[in-house]
Every structure is written in structure tokens, then in C-alpha cells.
Amino acid sequence: xxxxxxxxxxxxxxxxxxxxxxxxxxxxxxxxxxxxxxxxxxxxxxxxxxxxxxxxxxxxxxxxxxxxxxxxxxxxxxxxxxxxxxxxxxxxxxxxxxxxxxxxxxxxxxxxxxxxxxxxxxxxxxxxxxxxxxxxxxxxxxxxxxxxxxxxxxxxxxxxxxxxxxxxxxxxxxxxxxxxxxxxxxxxxxxxxxxxxxxxxxxxxxxxxxxxxxxxxxxxxxxxxxxxxxxxxxxxxxxxxxxxxxxxxxxxxxxxxxxxxxxxxxxxxxxxxxxxxxxxxxxxxxxxxxxxxxxxxxxxxxxxxxxxxxxxxxxxxxxxxxxxxxxxxxxxxxxxxxxxxxxxxxxxxxxxxxxxxxxxxxxxxxxxxxxxxxxxxxxxxxxxxxxxx
Amino acid sequence: xxxxxxxxxxxxxxxxxxxxxxxxxxxxxxxxxxxxxxxxxxxxxxxxxxxxxxxxxxxxxxxxxxxxxxxxxxxxxxxxxxxxxxxxxxxxxxxxxxxxxxxxxxxxxxxxxxxxxxxxxxxxxxxxxx
Ligand SMILES: [Zn+2]
Numbered sequence: 001x002x003x004x005x006x007x008x009x010x011x012x013x014x015x016x017x018x019x020x021x022x023x024x025x026x027x028x029x030x031x032x033x034x035x036x037x038x039x040x041x042x043x044x045x046x047x048x049x050x051x052x053x054x055x056x057x058x059x060x061x062x063x064x065x066x067x068x069x070x071x072x073x074x075x076x077x078x079x080x081x082x083x084x085x086x087x088x089x090x091x092x093x094x095x096x097x098x099x100x101x102x103x104x105x106x107x108x109x110x111x112x113x114x115x116x117x118x119x120x121x122x123x124x125x126x127x128x129x130x131x132x133x134x135x136x137x138x139x140x141x142x143x144x145x146x147x148x149x150x151x152x153x154x155x156x157x158x159x160x161x162x163x164x165x166x167x168x169x170x171x172x173x174x175x176x177x178x179x180x181x182x183x184x185x186x187x188x189x190x191x192x193x194x195x196x197x198x199x200x201x202x203x204x205x206x207x208x209x210x211x212x213x214x215x216x217x218x219x220x221x222x223x224x225x226x227x228x229x230x231x232x233x234x235x236x237x238x239x240x241x242x243x244x245x246x247x248x249x250x251x252x253x254x255x256x257x258x259x260x261x262x263x264x265x266x267x268x269x270x271x272x273x274x275x276x277x278x279x280x281x282x283x284x285x286x287x288x289x290x291x292x293x294x295x296x297x298x299x300x301x302x303x304x305x306x307x308x309x310x311x312x313x314x315x316x317x318x319x320x321x322x323x324x325x326x327x328x329x330x331x332x333x334x335x336x337x338x339x340x341x342x343x344x345x346x347x348x349x350x351x352x353x354x355x356x357x358x359x360x361x362x363x364x365x366x367x368x369x370x371x372x373x374x375x376x377x378x379x380x381x382x383x384x385x386x387x388x389x
Numbered sequence: 390x391x392x393x394x395x396x397x398x399x400x401x402x403x404x405x406x407x408x409x410x411x412x413x414x415x416x417x418x419x420x421x422x423x424x425x426x427x428x429x430x431x432x433x434x435x436x437x438x439x440x441x442x443x444x445x446x447x448x449x450x451x452x453x454x455x456x457x458x459x460x461x462x463x464x465x466x467x468x469x470x471x472x473x474x475x476x477x478x479x480x481x482x483x484x485x486x487x488x489x490x491x492x493x494x495x496x497x498x499x500x501x502x503x504x505x506x507x508x509x510x511x512x513x514x515x516x517x518x519x
Contacts, residue, residue, distance in 0.1 A: 144456045199456045248473065
């Protein structure tokens with residue numbers, strides 16, 4: 001089984017650019033990924049592309065071939081859709097193909113155009129990641145569903161809004177050096193607590209922004225990387241995916257993410273690591289409470305204790321296990337279909353020492369990326385490690 | 390996304406109509422798992438034997454929120470509380486009616502009440518404190 005190398009990564013700035021089409025965003029990200037990898041476009045055997053709301057935001061289905069074209073690649077292309085875990089799922093499929101010998105070079109990534117929909121339109125588009133009949137028609141929004149989980153968490157394990165606020169503060173702090181981040185602006189706890197409510201107990205600063213952006217990765221087999229003398233010291237060594245019932249009310253737990261746990265266990269086993277080996281992680285913090293649930297699902301924090309991790313400094317840049325050194329979805333932004341592959345890009349750069357925040361994880365050998373879809377009815381987890389080359 | 394006028398969602402609209410008549414049901418499989426319609430297969434065990442069983446009259450709120458930023462379909466309704474209520478064999482998500490959203494809390498006993506959106510006039514699944 002071949003090791004899977006991250007040969008190149010590319011990101012557009014994440015942010016507010018309503019006029020930019022998905023194809024323009026993905027073209028920019030893929031150009032950067034090819035430049036970073038030195039892999040020629042002609043060697044790409046397939047394009048695996050994540051996107052969630054393209055039909056609603058751009059009236060565009062069948063985006064796979066469109067995006068291959070935008071990237072200048074002549075190869076079969078498929079779109080992967082798993083809500084906010086769309087490109088995490090695409091990465092997982094790419095890893096499996098390279099491992100089983102089917103392909104040596106793949107272009108993987110994702111893009112989302114969202115801000116052109118406006119807040120109301122984007123809220124409506126995001127809501128369709130929930131169960132339309134039994135959740136959306138009862139008035140549940142995407143923030144609303146996470147608010148249901150936050151309240152359930154407070155009731156079951158304790159904690160308060162101020163604990164969550166420290167997560168937002170931490171992730172904004174981490175984004176200050178990330179020139180691709182939507183918010184490169186520090187905030188404090190009172191900013192979070194005093195922000196307008198979106199869906200109580202969550203307020204505006206508990207939520208990630210609505211973002212436009214794209215991500216791209218050139219993934220290769222170990223043999224290809226060696227044969228072509230690529231500078232690709234980071235490998236994806238573990239992959240996992242978990243699933244759960246669609247509607248929150250049908251889950252066994254309202255304040256836990258079993259799908260993420262399943263994905264994490266599978267990815268750790270696959271890479272032959274456990275949570276104690278994880279030096280840092282990029283986790284899916286679409287809302288502050290989501291970071292808490294992710295840390296507990298990944299065994300980085302015990303169940304019921306993740307709520308205090310940011311407040312006590314365990315997950316800050318100087319803490320034991322820095323979380324979301326990129327700024328996370330919260331401050332870096334969350335162009336839905338781009339997010340999963342962008343997390344892989346951030347972890348790769350942090351491990352390779354080429355990230356502005358690499359100094360905080362200078363001895364790190366193992367990083368994890370956690371990407372969740374909907375209210376975590378879908379989840380992918382990837383383990384990345386530094387290889388000896 | 391709404392269907393063309395008058396087109397029903399089989400199973401779901403039928404359920405809402407039954408609930409409006411005070412005749413609420415859930416589906417129970419041969420192994421006693423409860424679930425909501427429309428469904429042909431028990432999601433817990435794969436059983437194809439699904440029967441309509443009367444829903445318990447009262448449920449208990451297990452978690453809730455107060456939504457201030459709704460989708461366009463609920464623009465005029467906000468702020469409103471939504472909740473997940475436990476009716477024993479099934480849990481259901483609904484909008485809490487007949488009470489100030491700020492007074493909603495975990496553990497509150499509720500009954501189902503089909504209400505309408507102030508924004509669209511469409512039926513919505515609601516809970517009324519008892
Ligand atoms: Zn069953």
C-alpha cells in the first residue's frame with residue numbers, strides 16, 4: 001500500500017467576494033497548488049471536487065468537469081457532496097484511490113460561493129443540510145441546530161457561554177498571521193458575549209462567517225513523489241469516515257458527535273496512532289460548540305471537559321494541543337465545499353514548517369484534520385504525519 | 390424549496406393532517422423501534438413491518454434554542470423557540486408556541502400542536518406547554 005503524499009496545496013483568500021464565480025475561485029486555488037507541487041497538470045489522472053450549494057448559489061450542477069476545465073486538467077472529474085464535509089470526503093476518496101494503486105496523481109479540493117446569496121439566502125441554503133421535513137420546516141436553521149446541541153451540552157455537562165467565547169477569541173488570535181483568513185482581527189470575550197444573538201445560546205461571534213473561497217491539493221503516491229524528487233515531506237497516513245442519523249432528534253446523543261468519534265477511531269487505527277500522539281489539530285468549528293464536540297469525539301479532551309479547553313489554555317497556540325492554528329472556520333472562514341481540503345492544506349504547512357504559526361508546533365510530527373457535515377451526520381478525519389522522505 | 394401548489398409530500402403531509410385532527414401517530418417496527426414518517430424500513434433494525442401507533446399525548450423538552458436569525462420562510466416569526474421533545478418511542482423537533490421564548494426550558498412538558506408560519510401561512514409542527 002502506497003503512502004499518500006501532499007505534494008502541493010493552494011488556497012484562495014477566504015472572505016467576502018460575491019462577484020467571484022466558483023470556477024474562478026477554484027482556478028486560483030489549483031494554480032497555487034500546481035505551482036507549490038511542481039507536478040505537471042498532464043500527470044493528473046482525476047479531479048475530486050467538493051461543493052455543497054452550487055445549485056442554489058450559482059445555478060450550477062455537474063461541477064466536476066467544469067472545475068477540471070477551470071484548473072486546466074484533462075481528466076475525469078467528480079463532485080463530492082456531504083454538506084460541509086464535501087471536500088473532506090473528496091480527500092478520503094483520493095487517499096483510497098492512491099493507496100489501492102488506481103491512481104498516482106490526483107487534484108483534490110473544493111469551492112463554495114456563498115456571499116452572493118446574502119445572509120437570508122445563505123441561511124436558507126445552509127439549512128438544507130438538515131432534514132427538510134422534520135427540522136427545516138419546523139424553523140430549524142443551521143445555527144439553530146448547533147444551538148440545540150449547545151443547550152443540550154450545558155444541561156448535560158455544564159459550562160456557559162463564556163467558555164465558548166474563549167474558543168472564538170483563541171481562533172481569532174490564531175488567524176492574525178494567516179493572510180488567507182477572512183478575519184485577521186483580535187476579539188475579546190466581551191465582544192462575543194455582547195454580540196447580537198443568532199440562535200440562543202449562540203450569538204454572532206459563536207458562528208463562523210459566510211465565506212467565498214476555494215482550496216486545492218495535489219496528492220501523489222509515494223512512488224511518484226520519489227521518482228520525481230518532489231519536496232513532499234507530509235503524508236496522509238490515516239483516513240476515517242463516520243455517519244449518523246440525519247435529524248438531530250434521531251441521534252442517541254444530543255451533545256456528542258458519534259460520527260466524528262467513529263471517523264476518528266478509524267483514522268487513528270489506520271495511521272496506528274492514538275489521541276496522545278496528536279500534536280495539534282484543525283477541527284470543524286463552524287460554531288464554538290462544534291469545536292468542543294470535535295475535541296471530545298477525537299479523544300483530545302475527555303467527554304464533558306472539552307468546554308474548558310480554550311479557557312484554561314490547553315488548546316491555545318502555546319497550549320499542550322493547539323487547535324485551529326489557522327484560525328479555524330471561525331476566523332479563517334467557511335466556504336463550505338472548500339473547508340475539508342483547506343484543513344489538510346493547513347495541517348500540511350504546519351507540519352512542514354511553512355505555516356506562519358509553525359513556530360508553535362516546531363517539534364510536531366502528527367496533525368489531525370476533522371471535517372463535519374451538517375450537524376455531524378457526516379464526518380471525516382485524516383491523520384497527517386511527517387515522513388522521513 | 391417548495392413544491393408546486395397543492396402537491397403533497399406523501400407521508401409527511403398526511404401525518405400533519407392526522408396531527409391536526411389530534412390523531413398523531415408514529416411508526417413502530419416489529420422490534421419496537423419508533424420512527425417518524427415517511428418510512429418503509431426501520432432505520433434501527435431494517436424491519437419492514439412498520440405499524441402506526443398512537444403517539445403519547447405529552448412529551449418533555451430535551452433541548453431548545455431561541456432563533457433570532459431565521460430562514461426567509463420564518464422571517465416574520467422570529468424570534469421563536471425551537472425544541473426537541475421526547476415523546477418516549479420518538480423524539481420530535483418543533484416550534485414552541487403559546488409561551489414567551491425566554492420562558493422555554495429543558496424539562497418542560499408539552500403537547501403537539503400544528504400551527505402555521507406567520508410568514509408563509511404553511512403548517513408547522515409545534516409544541517404547546519401543558
Ligand atoms: Zn426496528
